[in-house]
Amino acid sequence: MTWFKRDDNEIQPNDDHEVKTEGLWVKCPGCRKTIWKADIDANLQVCPNCGHHFKFSARERIENLLEPGFELVDLDLVSTDPLEFTDLKPYKSRLAQTQKKTGLNDAIINAVGRMGDLDVILSVMEYGFIGGSMGAVVGETITRAADRALESRRPLIVVSASGGARMQEGIASLMQLAKVSSVLAKLDDAKIPYISLITDPTYGGVTASFAMLGDLNIAEPGALIGFAGPRVIEQTIRQKLPEGFQRSEFLLEHGFLDAIVERKDLKSYLAQSLKWMTEKA
Amino acid sequence: MAENTAPKSAPSVAPPVPEAWVKTELARHPQRPYPMDYIEALFTDFSEIHGDRQFGDDPAMAAGMARFHGQPVAVIGNLKGRSLKERVARKFGSPDPEGYRKALRVMKFAEKYGHPIFTFIDLAGANPGLGAEERGQGEAIARNLLEMSRLRVPTIATVTGEGGSGGALALAVADRVLMLENTIYSVISPEGCASIMWKDASKKQQAAAALRYTATDVKRLGCVDDVIDEPQGGTHNDPALAFEMVNKKLTQHLAALQSQSIEDLLAARYAKFRNIAQFYTVAGVAASA
Numbered sequence: 001m002t003w004f005k006r007d008d009n010e011i012q013p014n015d016d017h018e019v020k021t022e023g024l025w026v027k028c029p030g031c032r033k034t035i036w037k038a039d040i041d042a043n044l045q046v047c048p049n050c051g052h053h054f055k056f057s058a059r060e061r062i063e064n065l066l067e068p069g070f071e072l073v074d075l076d077l078v079s080t081d082p083l084e085f086t087d088l089k090p091y092k093s094r095l096a097q098t099q100k101k102t103g104l105n106d107a108i109i110n111a112v113g114r115m116g117d118l119d120v121i122l123s124v125m126e127y128g129f130i131g132g133s134m135g136a137v138v139g140e141t142i143t144r145a146a147d148r149a150l151e152s153r154r155p156l157i158v159v160s161a162s163g164g165a166r167m168q169e170g171i172a173s174l175m176q177l178a179k180v181s182s183v184l185a186k187l188d189d190a191k192i193p194y195i196s197l198i199t200d201p202t203y204g205g206v207t208a209s210f211a212m213l214g215d216l217n218i219a220e221p222g223a224l225i226g227f228a229g230p231r232v233i234e235q236t237i238r239q240k241l242p243e244g245f246q247r248s249e250f251l252l253e254h255g256f257l258d259a260i261v262e263r264k265d266l267k268s269y270l271a272q273s274l275k276w277m278t279e280k281a
Numbered sequence: 282m283a284e285n286t287a288p289k290s291a292p293s294v295a296p297p298v299p300e301a302w303v304k305t306e307l308a309r310h311p312q313r314p315y316p317m318d319y320i321e322a323l324f325t326d327f328s329e330i331h332g333d334r335q336f337g338d339d340p341a342m343a344a345g346m347a348r349f350h351g352q353p354v355a356v357i358g359n360l361k362g363r364s365l366k367e368r369v370a371r372k373f374g375s376p377d378p379e380g381y382r383k384a385l386r387v388m389k390f391a392e393k394y395g396h397p398i399f400t401f402i403d404l405a406g407a408n409p410g411l412g413a414e415e416r417g418q419g420e421a422i423a424r425n426l427l428e429m430s431r432l433r434v435p436t437i438a439t440v441t442g443e444g445g446s447g448g449a450l451a452l453a454v455a456d457r458v459l460m461l462e463n464t465i466y467s468v469i470s471p472e473g474c475a476s477i478m479w480k481d482a483s484k485k486q487q488a489a490a491a492l493r494y495t496a497t498d499v500k501r502l503g504c505v506d507d508v509i510d511e512p513q514g515g516t517h518n519d520p521a522l523a524f525e526m527v528n529k530k531l532t533q534h535l536a537a538l539q540s541q542s543i544e545d546l547l548a549a550r551y552a553k554f555r556n557i558a559q560f561y562t563v564a565g566v567a568a569s570a
Contacts, residue, residue, distance in 0.1 A: 076563050076564055077561040077562070077563060077564075078561055078562050078563075078564040079560060079561055080560045080561060080562055081560075082502060082558070082560035083491065083492065083493045085491055085492075086491065087478035087479055087488075087491065088478070088479060088480075105564065135560075136558050136559065136560040136561050137561045139558070140559065140561055143555070165446075165447075165468045165469075166468075167468060167469050167474055167477065167478060167492075168478075169468075169558075169560065170467060170468050170492045170493055170494060170502075171466055171467060171468060171492075171493070171494055171498075171499050171502060171504045171558070172502060172504065172558035172560050173468050173558075174446060174447070174450055174466075174467070174468040174504075175504050175554075175557045175558040176558065177423075177426055177447060177450055178426055178430070178450060178453075178454045178554045178557065179554050179555060179557055179558070181423060181426035181427040181430060181454070182426075182427070182430035182431075182454070182551055182554040182555060183555065184427055185427045185428070185430045185431045186551070188427070189431070204447070205446075205447055205468070207419030207420075207423070208407075208418070208419040208422035208423050208426075208447040208451075209422075209423050209426055209447075210423070211419070211423070212417070212419050212420040212423040212424070213423050213424070213427055225419075226414050226419065227407065227409070227413065227414060227418040227419040227422070227447075228407075228409030228410075228413070228414065228418070229409075232409045232473075233409050233410060233411060233414065236409050236410060237410055237411055241411065242411075245411075245414070246414060254415050254416070254417070255417070256417045256419075256420055
């Protein structure tokens, strides 16, 4: 027996009274405060409260670093799926889906433009494209950016954000490490500046190649950077990893980063460093 | 997926073991000769050089001076160990950053005196560990890739067992990269690939086949220069014959490399890696930017 009885069991939702809040507020993983999304958008995707750096898309990065009027190049390469790889889903359909979602052919954008009054070549990885993984297209595109730097004698900046080599391209993706590292040796021989900007997260084959090969290797605060993933390490050593493991600050402390630079200061840092490298006495 | 399309009533038969998995087990066979076995059999006067002069001496990596048919050369190979105790001490053959730095130090030493460099590779991967990360495993591997691409001496790398990802490549940016017939060379282990892509480590055999990492497949993909035959059933069945087969190939390749000028050699090495694994087509620009 119930105390209250409702004759009409249906509760009719009233669409007019619904207030849409989804996506307008974001909980910051840095300070755990709820932040108005528009404030983060207006602040280069950095939390205005604690300075936590949220992910920046490749396009946002290019717009942030280059003067208006830059040109996007080398966008037309598409993977041929050399292994005809299929796991739970064919790699080809994963690619097609991600291409549609991101409007990109692969996890990289090259841009040519000016940074302050300096002409530069910029190559930016897109983490939103299959975890920024590096297959034949990413490897070739970064190499083309380096080729452009070699031909024009302009400095090269590569912004990494990647889970590592793209498993679905197997040995072909591993070979990209050798390819990009070889062209960077050419740049080094020719004394053309190369700065590696490492962003959250950068792992595996990307850390084990161009990300660590800059004249300067710099990172944004709090970025996760490593060779092996934390889960793999925990399974191997069977112990918990220390707080702050593989963050930018950890790498700086151990001597593998030259500087940690906040997003708002990156452009001036890069321009100033490149000037230092290229200015004739 | 194939098993989803099969009729439900079909009797469950164990799927045939893919050839890639057979090769994987051969590559990992515990009786298989390891890099140091090749170094001892094919070279004379081996004199080990220890330490990276920065941190320590990696027990999973050996490097040193030696002679190949009388000629001074440098040899480098990772060490796996045979007994359980030794395997643990050698971290099952997975080098730490100081191992890669020791290898590079010895390569630069050989370069200084104009001597060819041989590397032998049989490792599952670079060691994943806390210390390895603290000491820059990524940087150590990256540095080797860059420096090997411009070493001014002939270089020959041979995969004698497992060629495990970046940890193997860090010894294999060479003029000639050779694989023995029953070896594998992969971006990830089949176990790792299965647990990531299939979310099920027991799918390792499927992953092995999907990764196309056998010597035949890797050669077909143009990612190694030559495949060396093995004795019937694998190198462990007749190590002496295996050493002779490898010896013959190394002699051949070294002679070919030494007949070229160093400038030609460097240009050819660069061209090879610049044009390796070009698996893309030029399509329309998808970017709406």
